[in-house]
Amino acid sequence: MGITKSEIFSEEQNKIASMAKVLGHPARISILQQLFESNTCICGDLVDKIGLAQPTISQHLKELKNAGLIKGNVEGTSVCYCIHRENWVAMKKLLISFLDHDISTTSQCC
Amino acid sequence: MGITKSEIFSEEQNKIASMAKVLGHPARISILQQLFESNTCICGDLVDKIGLAQPTISQHLKELKNAGLIKGNVEGTSVCYCIHRENWVAMKKLLISFLDHDISTTSQCC
DNA sequence: GCATTTTATTGTAATATTGCATTTAATAAA
DNA sequence: TTTATTAAATGCAATATTACAATAAAATGC
Structure with a gap:
């Protein structure tokens, strides 16, 4: 139904997925x-x-701001954006910990 | 329009985004x-x-199979899935190279 | 004050995604 | 051959996402 059943997944799984989702568009x-x-x-x-x-x-x-990955600062009529360092590092750690599973030991069926 | 303008982005940007997108659901x-x-x-x-x-x-x-991240093997009436190692490593490298930008040198406006 | 500049918000159209009931296909077991 | 068993394909409803025109909001300069 276009709606994700987040309640059946762990907090970590939802967090990994939501961070990946934010990165899931070339414009971002x-x-x-x-x-x-x-x-x-x-x-x-x-x-x-x-x-x-x-x-x-x-x-x-x-969306990037909502995900906490960037911060915005009003400077006159324009707005200055930059990476939210702490959150970026946290996101990076989360994703890398998932990506870095050791696959050399898992059996291959195919 | 729900449609992404992939043509205005680089191949690398589209690839990073599409891989992240596949990871963007807790079920996956x-x-x-x-x-x-x-x-x-x-x-x-x-x-x-x-x-x-x-x-x-x-x-x-x-979707995981289309993205090349897993392989499926028919065994009788059931199907056995496993990680596609080479593609997984390639995806991991691509994402980590993006995530691993050095943010210590970039200026913070906010 | 008023015009200008810049960014955010709103509204809308088109398309994509998620989830499932139902059906189909393929193999195994009887 | 018939009957399970398992997984994929189809079709559908509900919701989400992407993109932009039009508008509003906020700050600056005059």
Whole structure:
């Protein structure tokens, strides 16, 4: 029904999935890469650099902010965004701990 | 429009996003964890262990298979699934290379 | 005050996703 | 051959996501 049955999964499983989900769109990957590479924490420049309309970028920024991965700071009429370091590190650890399972010992049936 | 404008992003950005997207559902995280932890490559046992209907699990397995993260092997009437090692390692490297940006040097505006 | 600039919000259309009942297909067991 | 058993495919309803035009909000400059 388009709705996820989160209640039947563990908190960790839901957290991993929700973080991965936020990373599951190229526009958000692109935004994060810009924030990594740019010295100045880009704002509406993102609209120019990425080829999407301003409301669309704004929406993606909101999702990243809701997930806690970025922070926004109002500077005059513009808004400056940057990576939320603590949360980024926490997310990274969570995902890597999942990705880093040792697969050399698991049996292969196929 | 529910449709992603993949053509305006790089191949790498699309690949990272699509891999993250596949991991963006707790049922698929759960399935992968079971495949990691189980010695026997579980099949329909997943339906019992996870509380979702058989067609739903089957659909999630299909997505994981399409993404190349798992392989399926028919054994009699049942199907045995396991991690696709090479692809898993490749996906892991791709995601970690993205996650592992050095954030200590980027300026914080907020 | 008023215009300008920048970003957020709202509303809407199109498409995607999730979940399941039902059906189909394939193999095994009798 | 007939009857389970198991998994995939189909079809559908409900909800979510993506994208943008239009509008509103907030700050600046005049």
